[in-house]
Amino acid sequence: MKAFFKRFARNKGAVIGLIILAIILAAAVLAPYFYPTSPWRMVTRPFLAPMAMDGYWLGTDALGRDVASGVMHGARVSLIIGLVSTLTALAIGIPIGALAGYFGGLLDDALMRFTEFFQTIPAFALAIVIVAILQPSLFSIVIAIAIVSWPPVARLVRGEVLSLRSREYVQAAVVIGQSTPRIILTQVLPNTIAPITVMASIMVASAILLESALSFLGLGDPNMMTWGYMIGAGRTRLIEAWWISFFPGVAIFLTVLALNLVGEGLNDALNPRLSREGG
């Protein structure tokens, strides 16, 4: 564990990413403490520029809602959706990939064609359709993101399992008479954790982007203030009131960047031999 953190810390970008992520997480957790009232509430006059009035550091939007409150409350939604939808995608992708990779043959063909079926549909279009059909809500957005993002997981796990399956320790487990589900769960899957962890961190980032894009189009959960919604709402006044869209945009940018940096750091730490020399 110590060696792991040491390798992780050697990647400066990853440490910065982790710090940014910690700040965003703190913002999400502390949002109700700083802004106990709903971010939807109109608190003062509209189009207030940033720093123009004490207490409203990031200004207000077209209806007089506090942008800072929106950004902080939006962090909760973004992080929750990013995390839950990634976990859901993993829950779909890992079993499919593991079965396809371990058993091969017809089952592999069937599962991979099924996976390709999802991969050939443009992800964003599919997500829009799913959310539109299920009605926009936190639940439907998570489902939509999970459905469009599991295929790469299945592919990754299948590839890993394919190579692990022929390892001698897996054959040894067959020879001692372990049952197949046990072999997959105890011998094969634990050894795929490293690449899955790395991929998951990047998936959280892309899930946040997807959710923002959906909210931007007005397909977000109508009861939740999200970054995408704020950008979408402010886009018509971009020239005269740039701050309405700008700050949630910065929040998305920082979160996604931080997650990617952390993902890179995890990659270096989990695959020490593949990391760049002297990095």
Place this chain on the structure above:
Amino acid sequence: MTVLAIDNLSLALPKLADRTYAVEGLSLDIDAGETLCVVGESGSGKSMTAHAVIGLLPSAVKPAGGSIKLAGRELIGLSDGEMRKLRGRDVGMIFQEPMTSLNPVMRISDQILETFESHRMFNAQQRMRRTFELLEEVGLPDPKYIARAFPHELSGGQRQRVMIAVALALEPKLLIADEPTTALDVTTQAQILKLIDELRRKHGTAVLFITHDFGVVAEIADDVAVLQNGLCVESGRAEEVLQKPTHDYTKRLLAAVPSLTPPPPKDLSGEPDALIVRNLHKTYGGRGFFGGGSRKVVAAKDVAFTIKRGETLGLVGESGSGKSTVGRCILRLIEPDDGFIKVGDTEFHGVPVRQLRPLRKRIQMVFQDPYASLNPRRTVGRIIAEGPEAQDVPRADAEKRARELLDLVGLGASSAHRYPHEFSGGQRQRIGIARALALDPDVLVADEPVSALDVSVQAQILDLIQDLQKRLGLAILFVTHDLRVAAQVCDRIAVMQRGEIVELEPTAQLFANPKHPYTRSLLAAVPGAHVKVAAA
């Protein structure tokens, strides 16, 4: 004339390594047309020496003193550009793995031409002519065809010949060969050794030959340097070192080389048959996606043998002979196409996979690669206990048994809670053996169990296997490519060629009077067979 003079060379390892220097105070000289063998076990620093000469040290390893002079010119401290000019023109190198040292997407001719191009020598026509000359010189049949071929179309031996052609293209003064025959079959190895020997005589090339195999040393070395943990413990003329070793370590290494003379046979009369195999067939391929078209490989054809309780049957052959497939078919890790397999009084063939699981404990396997055969994420104790647990032994009992077994294989019960990466190759192989024994099998299939280990460790593992056999009455199917190992541990030996057993005789008889021509060629190819090596 001295071509390479290494004087008091030290190579510093990074801070956290298990020793300060990869190589310490090493001095060597090679004259033109001579071969110097650097011998040592893994981690002795022999490859580092070779890489230091050609300037390809890993970035973490730095020369810390001494000098390397090539034909009087100091190599340490040369810039990358100068070193690059030197490589190929003055020093050629052959690597261990012929499968990965050629670029798979380039034609053979281009890979040789590249050498001339990077040194801006000759015009296009001369380059082409020289390429064909080289291919012919390294003994490749039909150079025109080979020149247009891609690496995957050639066999391992042919690829290594191409590597030699590349290394010798510019007639370097020094040729470095880093274990060039380790990945090859014995008969191919013999041919490659002969080729290197002929070429250095003809061109007066000095050869720095890195190897772990004293048989190879006996075959080609003029001088020998023995390395142990980065220190040169003994050096001198080959015949002297091999016959009158002075240092203890050299003596130990020589003693660990298995002799080709088999020990007296065991008395096995009256022992029951533990494993009977009849009529075993297995063919790979032949079922392409578009129907037909793909190549069929016969891996086992009418294979039949019997092993008694307490007996070891050796299955020897070159790579691709089907010996591993036979081992795996018997365990039903690979489904045989046809065959009769009986373990003790239980018929093993044709049993549906579901009902096979409880029967599996009767026959167990020891794998080749001690680094790949243990799950890196489980403790050693769990790895061994998993077997009995899979056969419904309660967990506490299985773990107690695991600790007993660790004691039995000489590792100590306390190692149960450690992870595989904390152990050396030999220790891991002991863990693999303990895992196989955890189920009290009647039959053990050992698939090249010592071929990934250093000679001294190899000897210990072989002793352990034989000792366990005596105590537990195991019947062992010993799959190996190494006739020296087979001579020491096997009671009878079956020689396999292209999926068929061509000869099956008691060991002593097979070595004294081989009947099949293939057996004879295998025996003739064992390196150092005719050279007398000092016994300790």
